[in-house]
Structures are given as structure tokens and as C-alpha cells.
Amino acid sequence: GAGVSQSPSNKVTEKGKDVELRCDPISGHTALYWYRQSLGQGLEFLIYFQGNSAPDKSGLPSDRFSAERTGGSVSTLTIQRTQQEDSAVYLCASSETVNQPQHFGDGTRLSIL
């Protein structure tokens, strides 16, 4: 069966450019999460969506970061005016409901030059 799908798998871009990262969750999962992980570090929570409720944006590090989830399925994480410190692996996860185990995608490895 299809797992969580993320694209692109790798993205290299210049400082100051905008990037969009995509996540396609497991079908039927109502909760969707974005994390980032720098090399050798733990998961840093960014944002999560649960059904039609307002998203929990408490982990977004700055107003350059935003995310949408259209139609309760696919989500896009957008980073505007990228900085070198944004370089990390961005992981998306989904779960049936908010307190159920999360299933992760392979991540997008973002490198800002």
C-alpha cells in the first residue's frame, strides 16, 4: 500500500529563493505533520493539521515558513527567502488521528547555497 510520499527528495537552491515542499499523506489519515531535522539532531516539530481544525503552527521558526493542506489531503510547506540555516531534512508524517502512531515519508533534503 502507498505510504507517505514527499517531493522532491532533494532540493538545492540559492539563498533568498522560495521553495515549496510537497507531502501526500496516507489515504484516510486525518492528521498531517511537518518536522525538520538537521544533521545529527532530533526532530523539530513545525506544524500539524488535524481534519478541518485550525492548524497548530506553534513550531514554525519564523514568518518565512508557512504550510497549507488542501482538501484535507496534500500539504505544501513553503519557505520564503531561504537562508542557509534552513538547510535540513524536512519530514512529513501522517496518522489516522492525532494520538495514533505517525508514519513518515522519506523526507526532502533541502540544501541552501
Added chain:
Amino acid sequence: RKEVEQDPGPFNVPEGATVAFNCTYSNSASQSFFWYRQDCRKEPKLLMSVYSSGNEDGRFTAQLNRASQYISLLIRDSKLSDSATYLCVVDPSGGYNKLIFGAGTRLAVHP
């Protein structure tokens, strides 16, 4: 105090050893607990859920101590393939909020 705390390790053990990791959590209302495994440069994957009565899955045993607010993972007869980072995961508010991931404990099993 962090919501979920783990010893970062690394734990370096020989093949065949038994190793145990502990994790403490701050919110006594927590209801759901999990252990995830993350291999180097890979995404985290669910290893096992943790039940109140304790549970076992092959060489892996998970236990929960609500009074002391800690969770443990015991690995018996360690294999080289067990080398990874083990993440403790807690639902901090009884099912109404997102799961919280610990920073992980690194395990290295050597021949």
C-alpha cells in the same frame, strides 16, 4: 524541563548484549507511548507501542511506569542491525494533542 527526555548516548555494546534505554515524560496525563527507530539518514519508523502492562515483541520489551513517569525499552541479544537511534514518543495530553518526540538515544552494536 523538556516534555520528553532521553539519554542521548551513544550506547556502545557488543553483539549479544542486553541493553536498556529509559525515557522520562513530564505530563502525568499522557496516555499513549511509543518507541520509534531511526536509522542514519532515514526517516523514523514505528518500533512498538508501549502498553500499561508492558509488552514484548521478539527481542524487544517495552515497559511503562506511570508513577515515576518513565518508559523503558529493553533489547536482548543485540544484533549489528539494531544499531540506530531510538526515539521515545509520548502523547502529552491524553489524546487531544500531537505526539511529542524525544531527541533519541543512539545505539551502536559492534562485533
